[in-house]
Amino acid sequence: MPDDAPCSCGCPNTFSTREAEADLRRYRERGPDGTTQALIKAIVAEGIDGSTIIDIGAGVGAIQLALLDAGAARATSVDATEAYVDVARAEAGRRGYADRVDARLGLFEAIADEIESADVVTLDRVVCCDPDLPGLLSRVSDRARRMVGLVYPRETWWNRLAARVMDVWSWVTRDPTRWHLHATADIDRILTGAGFTRREVDRSLVWQVVLYVRA
Numbered sequence: 001m002p003d004d005a006p007c008s009c010g011c012p013n014t015f016s017t018r019e020a021e022a023d024l025r026r027y028r029e030r031g032p033d034g035t036t037q038a039l040i041k042a043i044v045a046e047g048i049d050g051s052t053i054i055d056i057g058a059g060v061g062a063i064q065l066a067l068l069d070a071g072a073a074r075a076t077s078v079d080a081t082e083a084y085v086d087v088a089r090a091e092a093g094r095r096g097y098a099d100r101v102d103a104r105l106g107l108f109e110a111i112a113d114e115i116e117s118a119d120v121v122t123l124d125r126v127v128c129c130d131p132d133l134p135g136l137l138s139r140v141s142d143r144a145r146r147m148v149g150l151v152y153p154r155e156t157w158w159n160r161l162a163a164r165v166m167d168v169w170s171w172v173t174r175d176p177t178r179w180h181l182h183a184t185a186d187i188d189r190i191l192t193g194a195g196f197t198r199r200e201v202d203r204s205l206v207w208q209v210v211l212y213v214r215a
């Protein structure tokens with residue numbers, strides 16, 4: 001079952017402080033969502049002791065915190081929403097990781113050149129916010145040394161229908177929010193073309209969890 005209604009994200013930087021704080025409360029009460037947990041488990045199973053992480057669209061920072069707990073050395077979280085960057089930075093500090101987490105504000109495509117490559121790059125419910133898949137994933141593959149982990153919408157009739165309904169609603173309310181259903185074949189072409197091998201990890205009604213590992 002989905003953890004949420006289909007992507008509550010919309011376009012980057014549409015979240016308020018109230019939403020970010022509500023997400024943090026939920027995370028503290030229940031931990032990461034099921035699909036996020038599946039991605040974390042798959043990454044940890046590859047061995048991440050001493051690894052470096054970039055978590056794009058990190059939200060409250062659930063992935064970086066779990067991977068640091070599991071032995072990663074350092075994490076850079078990048079989010080286009082200021083409220084999430086503030087919350088992720090504060091939560092990392094509260095968990096004792098202030099000196100091992102760098103929480104950056106911005107669109108990854110825009111600031112990728114300022115960010116050092118890392119062993120693992122994650123995008124949990126992020127590619128569905130972004131209209132420019134090649135622009136985003138080409139920079140991701142450029143920065144990822146070992147793995148790219150993604151949670152993104154499945155190509156199903158119900159997700160297509162949900163995306164259409166959201167498009168109409170956004171048009172009516174003049175909201176720039178869109179839910180982009182990128183084709184698995186397009187994601188695969190970019191990442192396998194960059195030398196990664198696809199591994200299916202898990203799926204819910206709405207989301208699929210995939211780990212790309214460099215051969």
Ligand SMILES: C[S@@+](CC[C@H](N)C(=O)[O-])C[C@H]1O[C@@H](n2cnc3c(N)ncnc32)[C@H](O)[C@@H]1O
Nearest residue numbers: 009012013057058059079080081107108124129
């Ligand atoms: C649906 S939220 C997901 C948050 C978290 N990963 C989770 O699963 O709970 C998507 C987040 O990604 C951010 N985002 C989307 N595209 C981005 C990009 N290209 N670069 C940086 N942040 C991005 C949005 O601003 C938003 O905060």
